[in-house]
Amino acid sequence: MTNPPLDILLCAPRGFCAGVVRAIDAVEKALTLHGAPVYVRHEIVHNKYVVESLRRKGAVFVRELEEIPDGDAPVIFSAHGVPQSVPEAAAARNLFAIDATCPLVTKVHREAQVHHKRGRHIILIGHRGHPEVIGTMGQLPHGAVTLVETVDDIARLSVSDAQSLAFVTQTTLSVDDTQEMVETLKARFPAIVGPHKEDICYATTNRQGAVKKVAPLVDAMIVVGSPNSSNSQRLREVAEREGCPVVRLILRAEDIDWNLFGSIRRLGITAGASAPEILVEEIIDAFAERYAVSVESVSTADESVFFPLPRELREQAAE
Numbered sequence: 176m177t178n179p180p181l182d183i184l185l186c187a188p189r190g191f192c193a194g195v196v197r198a199i200d201a202v203e204k205a206l207t208l209h210g211a212p213v214y215v216r217h218e219i220v221h222n223k224y225v226v227e228s229l230r231r232k233g234a235v236f237v238r239e240l241e242e243i244p245d246g247d248a249p250v251i252f253s254a255h256g257v258p259q260s261v262p263e264a265a266a267a268r269n270l271f272a273i274d275a276t277c278p279l280v281t282k283v284h285r286e287a288q289v290h291h292k293r294g295r296h297i298i299l300i301g302h303r304g305h306p307e308v309i310g311t312m313g314q315l316p317h318g319a320v321t322l323v324e325t326v327d328d329i330a331r332l333s334v335s336d337a338q339s340l341a342f343v344t345q346t347t348l349s350v351d352d353t354q355e356m357v358e359t360l361k362a363r364f365p366a367i368v369g370p371h372k373e374d375i376c377y378a379t380t381n382r383q384g385a386v387k388k389v390a391p392l393v394d395a396m397i398v399v400g401s402p403n404s405s406n407s408q409r410l411r412e413v414a415e416r417e418g419c420p421v422v423r424l425i426l427r428a429e430d431i432d433w434n435l436f437g438s439i440r441r442l443g444i445t446a447g448a449s450a451p452e453i454l455v456e457e458i459i460d461a462f463a464e465r466y467a468v469s470v471e472s473v474s475t476a477d478e479s480v481f482f483p484l485p486r487e488l489r490e491q492a493a494e
């Protein structure tokens with residue numbers, strides 16, 4: 176029996192962004208320069224495969240600095256950023272800290288700090304409990320930032336001075352939802368200041384754009400990524416909202432529920448910013464065992480962003 180035909184449409188861009196490449200490279204460089212163990216606070220990026228492969232090379236992942244013994248081993252802060260209390264605690268203990276916060280997250284931290292200095296109360300659009308939100312709120316004293324997650328939250332906001340307000344956003348949000356929230360904020364508080372559009376990063380924007388193009392063309396869509404990855408979850412949402420009948424966010428090929436993909440003719444695949452390309456290839460190979468696949472890339476944007484390693488590592492590498 177011959178395998179049925181299947182057209183695979185690969186979203187481009189997909190997968191690793193410049194901030195993720197930099198954060199993973201930072202852990203690898205620290206291992207080369209210092210040897211194991213290298214401590215990493217939080218998953219360096221939200222992907223189990225990445226975390227496990229770094230663990231095998233000698234990285235030790237911890238939730239908090241308290242888990243790290245005193246000594247010379249470096250500690251790396253994840254791409255999502257940390258509250259200011261974290262580098263402060265590391266300095267107090269003389270730990271060698273390497274900050275792998277994505278420069279585009281750090282940019283949002285700086286914006287918030289500037290608004291605060293100018294006397295503005297800050298509205299942060301983001302998801303409660305996400306490490307990036309905890310990190311951004313933790314740049315400023317308690318009470319300086321109010322988190323809003325929905326349009327309803329904005330309707331319920333009570334502010335002391337509507338004339339001195341600013342907004343910033345998480346970098347990995349839904350472009351469409353955030354636009355609606357920014358419009359709602361501006362309608363309620365016409366004097367509010369903020370970025371030109373929002374603070375969603377180029378990688379998040381471009382990956383959602385590619386899914387918008389592909390999702391209406393396919394019978395099913397796979398998003399490669401972790402459930403705790405905000406930008407990956409947003410890709411799943413975009414595909415669902417485009418009306419794609421079957422959309423699944425999966426970590427890797429072994430998670431494919433083959434019952435869902437029985438009679439499809441066209442499949443879209445994308446990957447979150449923290450999902451390695453090898454897992455996309457693994458999934459294509461799994462489909463190629465059951466279907467006569469043809470693979471086509473659908474590109475909606477070119478990316479050439481590159482971030483150099485964190486300063487602490489560049490300085491050491493130069494020595």
Ligand code: 0CN
Nearest residue numbers: 220221255347404405406449
């Ligand atoms: O999946 P990630 O590790 O993080 P979120 O999408 O959950 O923020 O991807 C890297 C993004 C950053 C910062």
Ligand code: SF4
Nearest residue numbers: 192194277346376448
């Ligand atoms: Fe930076 Fe965006 Fe990548 Fe997050 S998703 S690490 S903000 S480039």
